[in-house]
Amino acid sequence: MNPTASSAREEILARIRAASGDAPSTDARIINRDYLAAHVETDLVDLLAENLTDYRARVYRAAAPADVAVIVAGLLHGPRLVVPDGVPDAWIPAEATALRDQPALDPATLDLTHAVLTGCALAIAETGTIVLDGGPGQGRRALTLVPDHHICVVRCPEQVVASIPQALPLLDPTRPQTWIAGPSATSDIELDRVEGVHGPRLLDVILLAARS
Amino acid sequence: MTGVYVGMPAFPTAARAATRNAQLRANLTRATHTIRDRRARAVAELEDWEGLRQAGKAIKDETLAHLDDYLLQLEAKVTEAGGTVHWARDADEANRIVTELIRATGGSDDQPHEVVKVKSMATQEIGLNEHLAAEGISAYETDLAELIVQLGDDLPSHILVPAIHKNRTEIRDIFRERMGEWGRPAPEGLTDTPADLAEAARLHLREKFLRAKVAVSGANFMVAETGTLVVLESEGNGRMCLTLPETLISVVGIEKIVPTWRDLEVFLQLLPRSSTAERMNPYTTMWTGTHEGDGPKQFHLVLLDNGRTQTLADEVGRQALRCIRCSACLNVCPVYERAGGHAYGSAYPGPIGAILTPQLRGTASELDASLPYASSLCGACFEACPVAIDIPEVLLHLRERVGREAKEHGGHRLERAAMKAATYAMTHPAVYRAAENAAVRARKLIPKKVPFGAGKAWTETRDLPELPEQTFRQWWKETHR
Numbered sequence: 115m116n117p118t119a120s121s122a123r124e125e126i127l128a129r130i131r132a133a134s135g136d137a138p139s140t141d142a143r144i145i146n147r148d149y150l151a152a153h154v155e156t157d158l159v160d161l162l163a164e165n166l167t168d169y170r171a172r173v174y175r176a177a178a179p180a181d182v183a184v185i186v187a188g189l190l191h192g193p194r195l196v197v198p199d200g201v202p203d204a205w206i207p208a209e210a211t212a213l214r215d216q217p218a219l220d221p222a223t224l225d226l227t228h229a230v231l232t233g234c235a236l237a238i239a240e241t242g243t244i245v246l247d248g249g250p251g252q253g254r255r256a257l258t259l260v261p262d263h264h265i266c267v268v269r270c271p272e273q274v275v276a277s278i279p280q281a282l283p284l285l286d287p288t289r290p291q292t293w294i295a296g297p298s299a300t301s302d303i304e305l306d307r308v309e310g311v312h313g314p315r316l317l318d319v320i321l322l323a324a325r326s
Numbered sequence: 327m328t329g330v331y332v333g334m335p336a337f338p339t340a341a342r343a344a345t346r347n348a349q350l351r352a353n354l355t356r357a358t359h360t361i362r363d364r365r366a367r368a369v370a371e372l373e374d375w376e377g378l379r380q381a382g383k384a385i386k387d388e389t390l391a392h393l394d395d396y397l398l399q400l401e402a403k404v405t406e407a408g409g410t411v412h413w414a415r416d417a418d419e420a421n422r423i424v425t426e427l428i429r430a431t432g433g434s435d436d437q438p439h440e441v442v443k444v445k446s447m448a449t450q451e452i453g454l455n456e457h458l459a460a461e462g463i464s465a466y467e468t469d470l471a472e473l474i475v476q477l478g479d480d481l482p483s484h485i486l487v488p489a490i491h492k493n494r495t496e497i498r499d500i501f502r503e504r505m506g507e508w509g510r511p512a513p514e515g516l517t518d519t520p521a522d523l524a525e526a527a528r529l530h531l532r533e534k535f536l537r538a539k540v541a542v543s544g545a546n547f548m549v550a551e552t553g554t555l556v557v558l559e560s561e562g563n564g565r566m567c568l569t570l571p572e573t574l575i576s577v578v579g580i581e582k583i584v585p586t587w588r589d590l591e592v593f594l595q596l597l598p599r600s601s602t603a604e605r606m607n608p609y610t611t612m613w614t615g616t617h618e619g620d621g622p623k624q625f626h627l628v629l630l631d632n633g634r635t636q637t638l639a640d641e642v643g644r645q646a647l648r649c650i651r652c653s654a655c656l657n658v659c660p661v662y663e664r665a666g667g668h669a670y671g672s673a674y675p676g677p678i679g680a681i682l683t684p685q686l687r688g689t690a691s692e693l694d695a696s697l698p699y700a701s702s703l704c705g706a707c708f709e710a711c712p713v714a715i716d717i718p719e720v721l722l723h724l725r726e727r728v729g730r731e732a733k734e735h736g737g738h739r740l741e742r743a744a745m746k747a748a749t750y751a752m753t754h755p756a757v758y759r760a761a762e763n764a765a766v767r768a769r770k771l772i773p774k775k776v777p778f779g780a781g782k783a784w785t786e787t788r789d790l791p792e793l794p795e796q797t798f799r800q801w802w803k804e805t806h807r
Contacts, residue, residue: 123413126580129635130394133644143392143585145384149377149592165605218619221536221570241598241606254620255569255611259562260536279591287552287587288407290617293610298562301602302471302487303494303520304353305360311470311524312531313562313609 152276158239159270159321165242169296170309171317176267179204182320186210186265189318192228196261198253201231205267215253224260230314232258235291236284237268240277242296244268244319247289255292264314266294270321336692337700338746341665350491350666357490358657364603365654365710371605372595381592383714386648389550389583390638396550396583397629403553407615409625414577416632417452424454424542424575425461427626431540431573441575442534444557444567445469446544447651448577448630450482450673451686454542465542466508466534468563470527477504483667483675485653486601491666494518505530531563541567541622545578546650547593548627551586554614555627558597558607568611574622579630581638581647593650596712600652633686642723646682648713655707655717661700661751670697677707681720689728690735692743698724699747 154161163173176182179202186195187207195210196219206212213219213227233251237244244266246252251267258264268274275281285291298313309315335343344350369375389396401411414420428439441458443449443465455465455476467476471489475482478500482488489497498518505512510530516522543564547556555576557564568574584593598607616625638644656662656676667675671693672683680697689695698721707717725744732740 122415122419125415126413126629126631126635127394127397129631130397130580130638133635133639134391134393143388145381145388145589147377147381147592149374149381153372153374169604169608225532225536238606243606248617248620255565256620259565259569278594282588282591287549287554287612288614290614290620291610291612292565293606293612294608295604295606296608298560299608300470300520300524300561302469302474302489303497303523305357305487306520308520308524311528311561311563312468312535312566 150277151279153240154276158274158276162237162239162242162268162274163319163321165239166244166296166319167242169242170299171242171296171319174318174320176320176322179322182267182322183207185320186231189263189265190229191263194227194229196224196227196230196253196257198230198232198251198257200250200252201233202251205231215257218254219257221256221260224256227261229263229265229316230257230261231265231267233267233269234273236273236275236281238276238278238281239274244294245281245285246292246294247285248291249289255290258292258294259313262310262314263316263318264294264297265318265320267320267322270323272324335671336743336746337665337669337671337696338743338750340669340671341661341700341747341750344664344666344669347666349493351664353491353493354663354666357484357487358659358663361487361603362657365600365657368599368603368605372599378592378595379712379714382596382650382712383648385584385589385592386581386650386713387645389585390581390644390647393580393583393638396585397580399550400548400553400583401629403550404615404625404627405553407553409553409615409627412626412628414628414630414632420452420577420628420630420632421454421457423628424577425458425463427573427575428458428463428540431624439540440464440466440534440538441540441542442466442468442531442538442567442571443472443541444543444559444564445472445488446542446577447485447673448544448579449542452577452630452632454577466531468531468535468567469559470524470561470563473527473531474500477501477508481668482673484656485651485675485678486656487653491668494520494523497523501526501530509534531566535563535566535570538567538571540573540575541571543567543574543576545576545582546597547590548578548583549585549587549590550583552614554587554612556590557611558594558601558609559611560602560608562609565609565611568613569621571622573624573626575626575628577628577630579632580634597650597652600650600654600710600712633688636688637682637685640685640723643681643685643720645715646678646685646720648715649678649682650713651678652712654710654712658706658710659701660704660706661702665700665750670700677701677717677721678715681715681717681724684724684728689724689731689740692740695728695732695740696743696747698722698728699744700751702751 182205193211197212234244235247297317474489484490501512545555662676670679684694
């Protein structure tokens with residue numbers, strides 16, 4: 115740190131201390147959280163499906179891992195399918211050309227693929243949101259960004275929580291996170307919603323039921 | 327706070343010019359009413375909205391009360407996670423730091439320096455793009471609306487929808503005429519349907535994303551406890567900038583902190599519904615320093631003061647620092663609806679701009695002195711604010727300050743600019759009707775303490791059932807000539 119930089123830091127901190135001198139010096143710092151931990155308690159998977167659909171994601175249901183492969187095969191617009199480490203083989207249709215991220219695929223290559231197939235860290239029913247954190251079956255962030263079609267599998271019901279307050283304690287802030295609620299969209303032109311600007315224009319979510 | 331908007335006329339002059347522009351007014355009216363109605367529905371879905379709002383207010387007040395502690399905590403966590411933290415006292419210092427960081431990433435005559443940018447209020451506030459251009463660095467805005475504004479040599483007019491003042495045909499013309507100068511031209515036969523225009527933007531920007539080495543962003547939130555930065559967006563341009571380049575530089579106001587990871591549960595509910603009226607915006611990115619094998623290898627955080635500490639020093643005015651830039655106050659404001667965003671002469675238009683800009687920049691210029699008067703005090707902004715900023719209270723407080731300073735320094739020049747703004751707000755029937763209908767008329771704020779002539783007259787007219795325009799002007803002539 116050079117002297118100027120250091121003095122900027124000290125000066126800003128000094129200004130803050132002078133400015134907030136009248137603040138109560140309490141150690142309690144307790145926030146009154148007079149709001150709900152969740153707005154719904156039951157039928158979370160149905161609610162997730164409804165809210166995802168409301169924001170123009172397409173939702174499918176699979177009863178077993180082999181069904182995932184069948185659904186994925188029907189969704190693909192071409193064979194080149196990006197598959198991060200940790201995606202079960204059972205999800206990958208035989209007709210797809212699986213592209214592994216080993217060695218790392220460069221952005222130009224990713225741009226020429228047809229789709230990416232991932233799992234997720236969890237899904238939030240109330241807001242219709244899936245969360246990716248780079249864990250198994252999710253890959254690094256670029257993999258779900260550059261391809262124009264993202265197919266995401268949610269294990270139900272164990273990966274589905276009701277609300278944002280229920281989701282945050284389950285997530286690790288030291289991991290990079292992408293929260294996704296519907297495909298890329300813009301309302302910048304006369305407030306007409308248009309799906310698909312820079313992120314994947316198609317978002318397909320497969321709700322995979324636990325083996326009963 | 328220095329000048330992106332140099333040479334802007336004071337609010338009333340700019341507002342009058344804007345209200346004569348029928349196209350602008352039609353666009354604005356439709357847009358603000360549409361967002362307003364959608365937002366009301368999104369908020370009504372949550373029965374605990376008021377609880378969330380009060381918690382949002384309390385968390386931000388706690389942040390401001392111990393801002394030094396939280397900044398130091400944040401700095402330690404970001405550094406621990408592989409990031410580098412810089413401190414900037416003002417716009418010049420921030421611009422200089424960012425320029426040096428970009429230069430340090432290499433580049434040559436064959437491959438000149440360029441950066442991709444995510445929409446950021448802080449970098450607009452400091453005029454970063456203009457500064458970089460002067461230094462020979464191209465900064466490409468990647469948000470669709472910002473792209474429209476940039477290609478059209480225009481200025482943003484709304485926090486959330488910066489090109490709200492342009493309709494589809496105007497946008498198509500800008501794309502046709504200007505895209506070729508910046509990179510990939512607009513497709514042949516481009517129509518003015520929003521889907522076609524979005525596709526043109528996708529193609530134009532994709533080549534820039536794929537080759538970009540450096541990105542500049544802001545952030546919606548910074549979590550002191552973990553060192554995590556959070557960006558909410560819709561289009562995916564944010565993800566592109568935050569994920570693909572090797573170097574990421576984030577310029578963020580020091581007030582954008584929340585103390586704990588858990589606090590995000592409040593703001594991730596308040597912001598999307600207040601802003602775009604969605605349960606959740608399409609994309610939210612969170613990162614903590616750098617992540618091995620995922621995203622930028624270098625991360626720099628530039629913490630920006632630029633008038634925030636002087637705002638913090640004002641016990642009444644500091645609540646403006648709670649703002650999370652949702653723009654709900656713009657969409658309910660009768661004055662904004664008529665005047666448009668440009669009339670406010672800064673990166674921050676609408677009611678929040680009327681209290682934030684004069685505090686960040688001070689009230690020495692006619693424009694800044696006039697801003698606290700760019701309001702009918704109807705109180706709709708306060709009702710809509712998800713962190714309960716009492717904007718009318720701060721407006722009155724700042725009017726008092728302008729009055730005092732006008733007496734001490736600027737004399738009649740500042741007072742006149744201020745009064746013209748007040749006259750503007752008071753003499754537009756739609757604006758005044760809104761004020762009349764507001765529930766807040768009986769607020770405790772009706773000032774005993776507006777000391778100088780203009781402000782005093784303003785309060786005297788408050789109790790009249792209708793505002794007699796002519797009488798007011800006659801009064802003005804009589805008392806000021």
